[in-house]
Amino acid sequence: MRALCTAIASVILTTALCAEPGTGTATRVPPSRDLDQFVATETGLITLSADGLGMLTTFGSLRVEKPSLGATVRVAWLVAASTGFRAYEIPSGGILLNGVPVVWDHSIPNGISSWNHLADVTTIVAPLLDPQLPGVLSVPVEELQTLLVDGTALYVIFDDPGTTEARTAVLAFGAQATGGDSFSIGFGQPVFPDSNTVVELGLGISYGYARSTCQTSHVTVNGIRLTSSAGGDDDGEDQNGALMTVGGVGDSRLNPPSSQFNDPCALVDFTDYDDELYNIASYIAPGSTSLFVQTFNPSADDNIFAATLLLDFAAVVGEGALLTPAHSASCIGDTQTLTLTLQDGAGLPISATAASIEVISGPNAGLRLDGLTDGLGQLALSYSGAVVGTDVISGSFTNGAGVLQTSNIADLRWQDCLNGEEAELSPHQAVTCLDSTHTVVLSVTSNSGLPLVGVPSSILVISGPSVGLRVDGVTDSSGQLSLSWTSSQPGTDRIRGSFLNSSGLQEFTSIAENDWQQCVFNDRGILGPQMASPCAGDGHTVTLRLEDGQGNPLINHPATIEVISGPNAGTSSSGLTDPLGNLSMSWPGSVAGLDLIQGSFIDSHGNPAQSNTVGCDWQPCVAGINGVLSPANGEHCPGESHTVTLTLFSGAGEPVPGYQAAIRIVSGPNAGQLLVDVTDANGQISMSYISQLIGRDNFAGSFLDEFGQTAESTEAQVDWLDCSLPAPVIQIENAGPCDMRLVWDRVDAASEYRIWSRTSPDLPWTLEGTTDRRRFDLDCIDTTPLKLYMVTSVAP
Template identity: 45%
Template sequence: MKKMERKSYVTGACICLVIVLILSAFATPVYAVPSKSNIIGKIPSSLEDTKPSADPNVPGTDMATSKLSTPTRSIDPEITETGLISLSIDGLGTFTSAGTIQVEKPAGATVRSAYMAAADVWGSCGGPLPDGAVKINGNNVNWDSHDPVNANSAWSDVTAIVAPIVDAAPAGIVDLEIIETINLDGSILAVIFDDPNQATENTIVLLFGAQDVAGDTFAIGLAEPIDTSDPNLVLDMSLGISFGYQSSSYYGQHSEVDVNGVRLTSSAGGQDDGSANNGALLTVGGVGDSNANPPDPYANGDSTSPRYDDELYNLIPFVSDGDTNIFVDTINPSNDDNIFFASLFLASTTAVVGEGILLTPTSATNPVGSEHTVTATVQDDLGNPIVDREVTFTIVSGPHDGQTDTDTTDVNGEATFTYTGTLPGTDVIEASFVNSQEVTITSNQVTKEWKVIVGEANLCPDEYRWSAYHVPSYEWDPFPALFRSWTDVHFVNWGPGNAYGVTATITDSPANVGIVDGEVTLGDIPASGSAWSSDFFVLAVDMTYVPLPPPEEGILWMVEYYDADGVYHVIENVPEFCAPS
């Protein structure tokens, strides 16, 4: 988990606190601001004027015009989690101060953590949101951090409120009652589940802050190059936007999003999770939404707006095999929509967003007594490697708990930590560095399982034959200078352990023998068992070579297999014929 501390803003907070104190006297919350019907289409006039004028009949625009702040940085990662996890997101913009946020709970899943982000009506609160501005099932939400840019937005870890409710509920949709005690455009709830239904290690990143309406970027760094053929690959992005209004005939308020320089959408925004009123203008991609991207990435909407774009996107069409970075650019032409939340759900890969640190591999298993190396990659806001930065590695739990070391990043932004496993069990490892804001950033956690190997396979070739899978099995081409053969090999497992998924590759041969295709597959070979290869290897022998190599100079094999615990083994320099060892 990665958490970034933000500067705490207190100027103007008293205004909202007074409102909360007044409201506490009422059983049913009411807003201590002018009736929303009287302020549709404009921001409270107390705000200063530097924004362009807007249509007084259109929500989400500023008739009186208001002060437009410029963010010093884009939305930042607040939370990064990895593991067998899934994500539920929903939002609520309500004109009546009360409503429901839904959580989609997978079967057998439990809440790992839950977070809320909320935004007022483009600064109408006058300062940071007070604790208790939102209630979940009657429980006050107390804010952990604030962002005063565009709207007054706030962030909170609400795990203690949400987990007991959701964990006790059956699988499916769980309704949570939301009460707003001040004038908000809405709130977003993100719930991360430990989910036994997941088949791969996933990464979830939650971001909070404010994208600059004039144009902003955040970068996603990937642990491994993209493989678009991976059937488990998922690259989903959700955006949370306040103070954006769209209708079937009005598309003036939208944000444009490019991914790796290619347009994803020109219609992000609207009130999908609210209604067409200031104080209810909220949308976020999540429960009930599809990750199908807008059909026309350059359209600002159509008669289905605001549902033309539901702010949940599939990024796979925008990446290529081998990519290790994804760049997301946003701009808001109307200068008054607030992108204050984003999430990334990445299956079959691990990632870091913005200035951060990524630790790989995410998991590994090795026998006790061997070495293991983890690599930390450190990047800046734009995804560039950070060079010459000290990284601290720590084993936070497991049989080697407490071991720590430091290394300095190289030209690729990489630092490494190598240690030897002396005890069986599973270590949890993390890395950290100090970022440009003098904040310590912690990586994703990775695991290393150490196992005691009771018995290993002892695999030896003992017989060869002309191939049963290729006709002809040999040829002269041309005679008598070059002899080519297709040959099967037979291996015996003399060891006490079973060998699974056995493959063998010729790694060396006499000087006059060319390896055309040296790899064969043998499958599973039990202890004391044997197997013929299910395919052949191909050699080309130069009969004109002088002098011919001596007869005892044969080929060498590299044999690879997995044992019963799933530990990967490599046996090198196995001779052409060998006996039990």
């Protein structure tokens, strides 16, 4: 009924196992390419989200931080890196994002005998993320050859209505040479960072093993060491095929504690020592127009595949053009100047080169300047506006490869300044201790600077630990409105003010920020890990680190670690801290449940002190547990219901009740459907659904094994068939490879026949064609894999 002929081929891939993850010897090292193989620059009211994932299983989720209500995806990219020293180039379709095969736009070899890949996935993730509420969201990802893929990274730039400050976001993709490489970043105009400026740099690194083999990458900015401990697998697992770290969601710009830390062998595990996310504002001297980033991997086996920048001014990476100011406003009749700056791959100015600046839309559309850049690599356009509106301007030049390259897009808003009001929030940047009071003041003035009294105004906390807090009112005799509040949660509140102008229109201020911090100046205790989920019966270890107000370890200091609640409440250990200021406690858990653990000590002033509280959630892992999906096979017509059941058995063959498990449709017309539930008294969970599509759905079940690791059940599948009329019996006529025809018997009441094919029983059917005859000519069959064919009949 369905299959004519098929061919089955088995491929065995042999790889050499290294002594430690993240190491290897390349017999053929392909050329690396620095981080300017693909550079994307976006400007405007935007935010950037970045996250990475390395995994040893096929399925996982990449995180995306959606900044505000109404934020929409402007552009998104997926980057994937194959496992080091496997010479594996990930094919298009080898990664599925939200169930959709990813087609690569760029694929390049790196310096560790593997490949880096990049794809624009905007059309895949935008329909998923745009309708959702703000917060940390998940995007499903699937690696078809997971052991040959170290991991993936998802970069998303949002148009963010929650911000009124124009920003620049840059993604640079490539493959830094392990023996030392560099890239330059140009600003186009002098910048003057202060203590409140944040210039965020994030790195994406694969095949780094942040443990005893001392694998790290060094990063230097403008000749000053930024970090000596970049790399590791804090976004993955500690095995080849899952070594991935990306600076982004959930990471801190406050580490590493020491940029000069140059002995990773001193720590058994420093995966959390460096999050690969940095604030490099302090590395930029006042008046600088560029910065220079150098990377070096002493172990010669880490892969730096991407860098991101998020800053409050325009920038360009590598050879390119930068138009500044990126966002500006001017009064009608005044003169405004826009400057196009060209730089080469080393960040040096490109002089005496033909370039253009053009107003591409707005009241002055068509205005254009062509000329040669000066000794600073610059070309300037100055003009005045006579009409209210916004000009959109672009620059261009022909780069060293002979390709026309455009700059970032700049906008210039022409406004009538004869009658206007202005408003600002102060302070613009602040740091406040937790449980203290912070106050922001909105001041509304005329364009001549006089305070405006009785103006309807508001102040709103648009994100952060105090999100939603607001005050509405009218300005007082000083033209001001204020908001005061406290917070017991650390984080950054972002605040925006607004008012109604004399035309009755709402205007907004720029965004102010207040960083709530735990102001601890005395000794402190840090207990970790924050949370663990071992199996009941196994052991667990927590470590308490004591340090003074400057972060120095307290050595030979008495301390106690105690389980303060849970099934093992009362378990404790006391002793003196070691030369690193650490004290550890290990204990076994005999029953399932959540232990809460806290450290205590006497600080240097003789006062009792406690550490943070951490958790250990003992899991009821069952020895020898296995899962069976049933029925293993099924057939249904569209519109009917199908139920698949996952049954968990212990090693003794008994059903396992009260155990969390999942069933997922991994491929087929209904791929992506997922059920997570707790097994019933028979050790079962069941998924029922109705399909309106034809094709084969393949199921997988998953659960935690006795070691707390994700385990897979047996497989199952169901075929959804076109049942509108009986399917004819088909056969092959003529056996030559280029002279083959499908023929079939007549089906009463059929007006036409549809011919379907697929190359594997695991794939959905694809429509080859439609005919009202009872035959179908095939193409020459001279490639593999061979196709499987099915014919269905359709009523008028």
